[in-house]
Amino acid sequence: MLSPLIALLERYMPLEPAERQALQELANQPRRFPAGADLVLEGDRPKEARLLLSGQAFRHKTLADGRRQIMSFHVPGELLDVQGLFMTMDHSVCALTPCEAAVIPHPKLVAMFEAHPRLALAFWRMNLVEGAVFREWMLGIGRRDAYARVAHLFCEVLIRLRAAGLSDGARAAFPVTQQHLSDALGLSAVHTNRVLQQLRGQGLLSFSGGELVVMDWAGLQAAGEFDPAYLHLSEAN
Amino acid sequence: MLSPLIALLERYMPLEPAERQALQELANQPRRFPAGADLVLEGDRPKEARLLLSGQAFRHKTLADGRRQIMSFHVPGELLDVQGLFMTMDHSVCALTPCEAAVIPHPKLVAMFEAHPRLALAFWRMNLVEGAVFREWMLGIGRRDAYARVAHLFCEVLIRLRAAGLSDGARAAFPVTQQHLSDALGLSAVHTNRVLQQLRGQGLLSFSGGELVVMDWAGLQAAGEFDPAYLHLSEAN
DNA sequence: CGAACAGTTGATCAGGATCAACTCGAGTGG
DNA sequence: CCACTCGAGTTGATCCTGATCAACTGTTCG
Structure with a gap:
């Protein structure tokens, strides 16, 4: 069920069986979201992380008067709210199609990072790529x-x-x-x-x-x- | 010498003495950069990370025809090229004033992360805040x-x-x-x-x-x- | 059948780009 | 000491990219 995630991580770093096992254990009954629903909500301080398993979603911020900026589009395998691990969400993520997401309690995630530091680095790396895409978008929008x-x-x-x-x-x-x-x-x-x-x-x-x-x-x-x-x-x- | 970094991390998470000690050990002879010099260069695949100790710097990307987008401004204490830990730099960081930066070999950094997983999370967290700022800038530029x-x-x-x-x-x-x-x-x-x-x-x-x-x-x-x-x-x- | 929404078109407007000239120091070199 | 350059800031005039407004089409769906 977590194969999109594993594929994503494994693109950069061959995983060891124990690591793959640890990832599998994150899986649980996936939660379903209809198209248009919010997977992650601005202002929220979540107690669990959402990992997109199927469907597409987008990340966005909205101004008081309704003008909206979409910041990224997401595909299965991506962790949608790492930010929520450490702080309040400052934006929302919305389902573009009906979506399934694994809902992973933070403690479970942190325990995995402690047991498998290389996985923490792998997730961090995914996060850095997301940042790289933000920067490229800024360049495009600005210039x-x-x-x-x-x-x-x-x-x-x-x-x-x-x-x-x-x-x-x-x-x-x-x-x-x-x-x-x-x-x-x-x-x-x-x-x-x-x-x-x-x-x-x-x-x-x-x-x-x-x-x-x-x-x-x-x-x-x-x-x-x-x-x-x-x-x-x-x-x- | 690393006090700006320690202050930055400690704003969110009280550090234990061992952790503070580990951070201190990152320090080395700081490297000096004149104003206008590149601290980090696009296309580079660095073997060490640069941590800004004094001065101000900015992160930018430039289009083929010279149009430029500045993505962020940086103050002392910030790690300028975490991205380089995992991949090629896709942008540059340039000194706004004369700067000093600690140059930390990647292995040293990774060893510290393994010995002190909480510090890895703390650095990751700093990184997430940087991403939040990128998103806010996108909103501004776009809308x-x-x-x-x-x-x-x-x-x-x-x-x-x-x-x-x-x-x-x-x-x-x-x-x-x-x-x-x-x-x-x-x-x-x-x-x-x-x-x-x-x-x-x-x-x-x-x-x-x-x-x-x-x-x-x-x-x-x-x-x-x-x-x-x-x-x-x-x-x- | 009627909403409601996505897409399309035309007309007009405006925010900001571009171009060019000029001012004002701060060097720099003769 | 003056002439010169060079970079930063400022101003005015003009242009244009993309916004806004409004109407209309087509499709889906209750």
Whole structure:
């Protein structure tokens, strides 16, 4: 059941049987969340951690007047609220599709980290990659124009979904609305719509009904000035 | 010599003598960097970690055409390249003033984490706060207008410098140019200049010659819609 | 059948970018 | 001591990317 997590960790660091065993013991009756439900809530000080087992989710913050910024999209295997281990959540995580999540009591997690320090480092590492993605998004939102920004996001999404085994490298289910895209990119929905039409018009991709199809990977990558290095996908420890 | 680090960690978690001792042993002959020098270089796969002991520095990424995004500012006590423990650096850290940094071999750090798992968690926690700041910046760059963005940054800077003992809460040395500010905020230098004049005109602050003086904290906070929760300064573990 | 929501289009507006010129020190070198 | 440069800050004029507003289509779903 925890295979997405194990696959994620094992991409960087071969796990020993005892470690794999310890991870398995985190599993419990997964909790189900309908699409649109909050998996993690801002202001909460959780007593357990949620590990996404199936489905997709996104992390976001919202301003008083309702303007929203999506900070990341998540695939199975990712721990959604490490932050909650140490402090109050300063943002929420919301289910994009129906999701299943393992709910792991903090003490259980901490005990595992103490028994298997290498696993603590492995989780920390996952966390660092998340930070790297935040930084790349900041660069995009702050310094790239809308066209490159949209293209870049789709490049990232495709690669990450593929790494999670959710895409063949050309098409993938990415069940977001144009409003979600806008909120992730710091654009208005109208403008996002127009940029999508451009990208479609260039024959780079199509995106509708939550399905992304990339028709010209090289072209899309160029349009987004995309370099996957920041995802740190192929760096062994 | 490592007192800034110890103060930082101890803010959240009282350290035991053995732990404090272990931290002290990280100290070595600090390395000096002139203003403008790179403390950490993108593309590097370092064999040691740099811990800022004195001075100020900033983290940034640069696009092919030279557009730059500053991702964070750093004060003494912060570990600048945890990322390098696990993977290649995907961005650089540059000295704003002359800096001193302890250069800690990775094996030494890892050994300490193994001997004192709580310290690993403490460092991880520091790292999570950094991530929280990234997210807040994303929200600002993506969704706040220039005026609020500038005000928000100054609020954050003042609070963080104060927490680091580098400010009395009203004024602080913050030796950046308007260009630095622009690159941190995703604005042009010209526009940043105009917003600064507004803030000055409203009597909220003055900023020149690298010195920040906040004259109306409540007003500045309101202008920036600033809520310090995301800095997680006063949350014990 | 009617809501409700996602997507699309056109028209208009504005926030902030860009370009260019100028000021004002702080060096620096003749 | 002056001329010069260089970087930072400032100002004005203009432009443009992307926001906003509003209407309309199409689909799904109760």
